[in-house]
Amino acid sequence: MRKCIRCGSEMKEDCAIKVEGAGYGIVLSSDEKKLFGGRMGKPKVAICPECGEVSIYMEDVEKLKD
Structure with missing residues (x-):
C-alpha cells in the first residue's frame, strides 16, 4: 500500500502510463x-x-x- 506524500491517503496502485499518439510505451533504461x-x-x-x-x-x- 502506497501512501500519498501530499495528504497521506491510500493511493490507487498498479496503473499504467499511456502516451497519446504513439504505441511505443515507456521503458526505463x-x-x-x-x-x-x-x-x-x-x-x-x-x-x-x-x-x-x-x-x-x-x-x-x-x-x-545489479
Missing part, C-alpha cells in the same frame, strides 16, 4: 548507448484519489541492484 541494453522494465503509476498526486514507481527493483 540505464544505458542510452545500446538500443535495448540496460532495460529495467516498465514503470507503474499510483494515483491519490483525494488530491490527485501521481507517483511513478518500479514494481521490480531487483534489476536496479
Whole structure:
C-alpha cells in the first residue's frame, strides 16, 4: 500500500502510463548507448484519489541492484 506524500491517503496502485499518439510505451533504461541494453522494465503509476498526486514507481527493483 502506497501512501500519498501530499495528504497521506491510500493511493490507487498498479496503473499504467499511456502516451497519446504513439504505441511505443515507456521503458526505463540505464544505458542510452545500446538500443535495448540496460532495460529495467516498465514503470507503474499510483494515483491519490483525494488530491490527485501521481507517483511513478518500479514494481521490480531487483534489476536496479545489479
